[in-house]
Amino acid sequence: MGVSAVAPGAPLLEVRDLEVRYRARSGAERRAVAGVSFELAAGESLGLVGESGSGKSSIARALLRLVHASGAARLAGSDLLRAEGAGLRALRAQLQIVFQDPQGALDPRMNVLQLVTEPLLEHRRAPRRERRDRALRMLERVGLGAELLARFPHELSGGQAQRVGLARALVLEPRLLVCDEPVAALDVSIKAQVANLLRDLQRELGLALLFIAHDLGTVRYLCDRIMVLYLGRVVETAPRDALYAAPRHPYTRALLAACPVPDPLRPPPEPLRMATPLPQVTTVGCAFRPRCPLAIERCAHEAPAPRVVGASIVACHRAAHAAQAPKD
Numbered sequence: 343m344g345v346s347a348v349a350p351g352a353p354l355l356e357v358r359d360l361e362v363r364y365r366a367r368s369g370a371e372r373r374a375v376a377g378v379s380f381e382l383a384a385g386e387s388l389g390l391v392g393e394s395g396s397g398k399s400s401i402a403r404a405l406l407r408l409v410h411a412s413g414a415a416r417l418a419g420s421d422l423l424r425a426e427g428a429g430l431r432a433l434r435a436q437l438q439i440v441f442q443d444p445q446g447a448l449d450p451r452m453n454v455l456q457l458v459t460e461p462l463l464e465h466r467r468a469p470r471r472e473r474r475d476r477a478l479r480m481l482e483r484v485g486l487g488a489e490l491l492a493r494f495p496h497e498l499s500g501g502q503a504q505r506v507g508l509a510r511a512l513v514l515e516p517r518l519l520v521c522d523e524p525v526a527a528l529d530v531s532i533k534a535q536v537a538n539l540l541r542d543l544q545r546e547l548g549l550a551l552l553f554i555a556h557d558l559g560t561v562r563y564l565c566d567r568i569m570v571l572y573l574g575r576v577v578e579t580a581p582r583d584a585l586y587a588a589p590r591h592p593y594t595r596a597l598l599a600a601c602p603v604p605d606p607l608r609p610p611p612e613p614l615r616m617a618t619p620l621p622q623v624t625t626v627g628c629a630f631r632p633r634c635p636l637a638i639e640r641c642a643h644e645a646p647a648p649r650v651v652g653a654s655i656v657a658c659h660r661a662a663h664a665a666q667a668p669k670d
Contacts, residue, residue, distance in 0.1 A: 344457070352385075352419070353381035353382060353383050353552070354382055354383055354384040354518060354550050355381065355382040355405075355415070355416070355417055355518055355550065356382075356398075356414075356416045356519060357378065357379055357380050357381070357401075357405075357413070357414070357415045357583065358375070358379045358413055358414040359379055359412075359413040359414065360378045360379070360401065360404060360411055360412075360413040360414075361373065361375055361376055361377060361378075361412045361413050362373055362374045362375040362397070362400045362403075362404050362409055362410075362411045362574075363407075364387065366668060368483060368610075371554060373574055374395075374400040374568050374574050375397040375400045375401055375404065375462070375574045376573075376574040377413075377574050377575065378397070378413075378571075378574070378575070378576055379576070380516070380569055380576070380579065381528075382497035382550050382552060383519065383550065384550055385544075385548045385549065385550060386437075386550055386566050386567070387544060387550070387551035387552075387564055387565045387566050387567075388551070388552055388553065388565060388566070388567050388568070388569060388580075389554075389555065389564065389567070389568040389569065390552065390554045390569050390571060390595065391551065391553075391555065391558060391561055391563035391568060391569070391570055391631070392570060392571035392572055392597075393554075393572075393597075395573070395575035396556060396572055396574065397445075397571050397573070397651065398455055398571055399523075399554060400424060400574070401441070401571075402425075402439065402509050402520045402552065402554060402556075405422060405429060405431070405437065405441070405520065405552075406434075406437065406439060407423070407434075407466040407522065407661035408423070409436075409505060411423060411663060412476045415432055415444060415499075416517065417437060417517075418436070418437060420433055420599070421433075421493050422437075422462075422667045423442075425492075428502070430486075433514065433516045435461075435465045436514075436516050436517045437516060437517070437518045437520070438461075438511035438512070438514065438518075438519055439511060439519070439521070439522060440504070440507050440508055440511050440515040440519065440520070440521035440522070440524045441507065441522055441524070442522050442524065442527060443527055444500055444504035444506075444527065444528075445495055445496075445498075445500070445503050447503075448495040448503060448506060448507065449495070450494060450496060451494075452494070452662050453492050454481070454486075454490045454491050454493050454494075454498075454506055455474065455477060455491040455492070455493065455496050456505075457495075457506055458462060458477040458480060458481060458506065458509050458513055459473040459474065459476075459477045459511055459513075460510070461489070461510060461513055461621050462476060462477070462513060462514070465514055467513075475491055476513060477491075477509070477513060478491075479583065480509040480512055481505075481506075481509050483509070483512075483543065484505040484506075484508050484509045484512075484539060484543070485505060485535075485539065486502065486505050486506065486509070486597045490502065490506075497530065498614070499526060499532075500528050500529070500532060501528060501529075501535060501536065502534035502660065504524060504525075504528065504532075504536055505536070505539070505551075505597050506523075507524075508530040508536075508543075510540070510579060512543065512547070515547070516549070517550060518549070518550045518551075518552065519544075519549050519551050519552070519664050520539060520541065520552045520554070521551065521552070521554060521555075521604060522554045523554055523555055524536065524540070524553075525537055525555070525557070525560055526555070526556065526557065533557075534562070535558050537563060537564060540553075540564060541563070541564055544564075549564070551564070553565055553567045558597065558598065558601050559584075559601065565582055566577050566581065566582060567580065567581055567582060567658065568581075568582055569634040570585075570586050570591065570593065570594045570597065571607065572593050572629060572630050573622050573629045573630075575657065576648070576657065577591045577593050577594065577656065577657050577658065578590055578591040578594045578654055578655070578656045578657070578658075579591075579654065579655045579656075580653050580654035580655070580656075581653055584652065584653035584654060585653075585654065586598065588653075588654075589654075589658050590651045590656040590658065590661045591612050591654075591657070591658045592630070592635060592660075593630050593633075593634070593636050594637050594656065616655045626642070626643060626645075626656075627641055627642045627643050627644060628641040628642075628645060628646055628657075628659070636658075636660045638659065638660065640653065640659055641659055641660075644659070645657075645660045646658050647665070649661070
């Protein structure tokens with residue numbers, strides 16, 4: 343059972359009112375993702391940014407069916423959250439992930455050839471020779487040679503291990519690739535190599551890319567659009583250049599201002615008022631209000647609805663007051 347083709351003009355991935363909750367041992371419930379909606383077109387790249395605990399990885403896990411979620415998510419018209427059996431297997435072949443920890447994501451008991459051919463063994467009935475040939479071609483595409491086929495994960499460098507993980511994710515020729523902090527654990531030079539490789543592969547294969555990261559420089563380099571999350575809610579979505587030129591939400595401005603700039607004369611950014619609070623099941627008013635320098639009385643009792651301001655879709659009562667870009 344395959345995944346249907348995308349109708350002209352229709353998004354490849356459509357998410358509506360996605361919600362993810364976790365229950366602690368104490369019985370308390372925390373809402374990690376609260377009513378998130380977005381679309382992703384074929385061949386487009388969308389960056390998800392925000393502090394730790396903002397819900398980025400929970401969105402990825404929900405789409406991959408690794409955690410329970412409510413709401414709606416459709417991939418090429420097929421229901422991601424309710425598919426079962428053969429339908430779910432077909433969807434999973436089209437939606438693959440690259441993890442943050444390249445060594446931890448690879449089974450230490452399997453060599454490189456086994457790691458890259460395992461998805462083909464699981465999803466496609468193909469002869470061993472064909473599986474090996476496909477694995478070799480994909481490894482070459484990510485810049486690795488046949489001399490690594492017999493190596494195990496502990497014999498690989500961090501960059502090599504991440505390339506193996508990328509080859510394993512792409513060997514099924516998916517339509518959508520989820521990247522959950524794929525360069526965070528790499529050295530700076532290797533990070534640049536993997537980022538370049540991801541961009542080239544996306545263009546070459548026509549992949550849709552959902553890219554999760556803290557590194558706003560890498561997000562700016564790789565992504566067409568950026569979605570900013572705070573405590574599980576979308577606070578701003580905008581095309582890349584528009585967001586960096588004129589961030590509309592005060593939280594977006596704070597994130598961009600905190601990016602390192604190679605200028606010893608530039609004063610350090612002013613920190614936000616307090617640490618990120620834990621997300622509660624119910625929140626009155628704007629969740630960012632306790633940390634916001636622009637907060638007014640209205641923010642305490644009325645949650646801001648998303649609205650179009652310039653090129654952004656922003657959830658802020660005072661978006662017009664946060665329209666200036668951070669100074670370099």
